[in-house]
Amino acid sequence: MEVWIKDVSNWFITYCNSFKNLSEEQKRNFEIKKAHSLRVANLSMYLADKLDFNIDEKKLAFFIGVFHDIGRFKQVVEFNTFDDSKSVDHAKYSIQVITEEKIFENIGIEGKDLALEAIFYHNKFKLHENLSEQELKFAKLIRDADKIDILKVLTDYYSSRDSTPNHTLTWELPQGMSVSTAVAKEVLEGKLVSKKDVASVIDVKIMQMSWVYDFNYRLSFEYVLKKRFLEIIYETLPKNDLVIEIHRKIKVYSENKIYGKYKSG
Numbered sequence: 001m002e003v004w005i006k007d008v009s010n011w012f013i014t015y016c017n018s019f020k021n022l023s024e025e026q027k028r029n030f031e032i033k034k035a036h037s038l039r040v041a042n043l044s045m046y047l048a049d050k051l052d053f054n055i056d057e058k059k060l061a062f063f064i065g066v067f068h069d070i071g072r073f074k075q076v077v078e079f080n081t082f083d084d085s086k087s088v089d090h091a092k093y094s095i096q097v098i099t100e101e102k103i104f105e106n107i108g109i110e111g112k113d114l115a116l117e118a119i120f121y122h123n124k125f126k127l128h129e130n131l132s133e134q135e136l137k138f139a140k141l142i143r144d145a146d147k148i149d150i151l152k153v154l155t156d157y158y159s160s161r162d163s164t165p166n167h168t169l170t171w172e173l174p175q176g177m178s179v180s181t182a183v184a185k186e187v188l189e190g191k192l193v194s195k196k197d198v199a200s201v202i203d204v205k206i207m208q209m210s211w212v213y214d215f216n217y218r219l220s221f222e223y224v225l226k227k228r229f230l231e232i233i234y235e236t237l238p239k240n241d242l243v244i245e246i247h248r249k250i251k252v253y254s255e256n257k258i259y260g261k262y263k264s265g
Contacts, residue, residue, distance in 0.1 A: 005045075005062060007107070008041075008066055008107055009038060009066065011103070011106065011107060012034075012037065012038070012066050012070070013034065015073075015101065016034050016073060019073060019077055022077070026076055026077065026080070029076055029082065030073060033072045033073065033076075033082075036069065036150070037065070037066055037067070037068070037069050037070070038066065040065040040068065040069075040145045040146055041062045041065030041066040042062075042065070043065065043148055043149055044061040044064060044065035044141055044142060044145040045058055045062050045065070047061070047141055047145060047217060047219055047220070048061040048141060050219050051141075051217065056110065059109055060109065060111045060114060060115055060138065061138065061141055061142075063107070063109055063111075063115055064118050064119060064122075064138060065142060065145055067094060067098055067103060067115075067119065068091075068094060068119045068142055068146060069090065069094060070097045070098065070103075071088075071090045071091070071092070071093025071094035071095070071096065072090050072093075072094070074093060075087055075088060075093055084123075091119055091121070091122055091124070092120065094119050095116050095119055095120060098116070098119070114134055114138050115138070117131070117135045117138070117139065118135070118138040118139045118142050119142070121139045121143070122142045122143055122146055125192065125194065126214075127139055127140070127143075140217070141217075143214065143216065144215055144216050144217055147211045147214065147215070147220075148220060148223055148224060148229075150208075151208065151224060151227075151229040151233075152227065152229065154208060154229075155229050155232040158232060158236045173198070173199065173200050173201050173203075174199075174200050175200060175201045175202070176199065176201055177202075177238070178202065178238070178240070178242070179202055179203060179206055179243060179246070180197060180198070180199045180200065182197035183198065183199075183203045183206050183207065184206075184242055186210070187206055187210045187249070187250070188245070188246060188249060190213055190249075190253065191210070191213060192207075192210050192211065192213050192214050193206060193207035195207070202238070205236065205237055206237075206246060208233060209230055209233055209234070209246070209247070209250050210250070212224065212230070212250055212253060212254050212257075213253070215257070218257060218258055221254050221255075221257040221258050222258055224254065225254055225255070225258065230247070230250060230254065234247045
């Protein structure tokens, strides 16, 4: 297993390093996505192991983690953005790259249809209700692992006073003075915040906190609370009654998912 993981990781790194003549910003974003993908793969393996996946399922979980964002590299080279609304759906682009590069054939692993379905749905607002049990199993896993690591990247960025401004994380939005009405309504109703309602950096951070409503496994809640990701984001927000109420609702929801008030995987 260790040898296989190393081979898959090396294939991925070699692919990433095949792009030449990148700008400094593109190089920085390549490194962010490369590191993110490898961490997501390890997180996927961690979750799969704790959830008692068998050996073939663990391999598939790692594969999906490594390659779920592989379309991001062509995306930033061709469009100079990670914003799907201004370029392409990066999940679909990842599937295109996996097919064109014959990655399944080169690596030698079964479960191609399951992997591609999980990758397709990893960035969608919600999962399709008609997915099979096995499709849901891997789609839920990559969605949790992906969001957990994005929260790590974001909180590292928010916590560092010396961070170089990175508009791929803040979307070039104004800082804002308060939470938008639509965003507040969604999060207080226990819903994922929709990107279409986000109007400021404050809204972006509330949206990121709302991702807990999309977590599928108790392990995911435990990991996020242990790492204090929600607290770190909250600490960067202006303190007023609305923000305090939002934070309290999300924190209570997460704690209940761990301690059993709400049924969780």
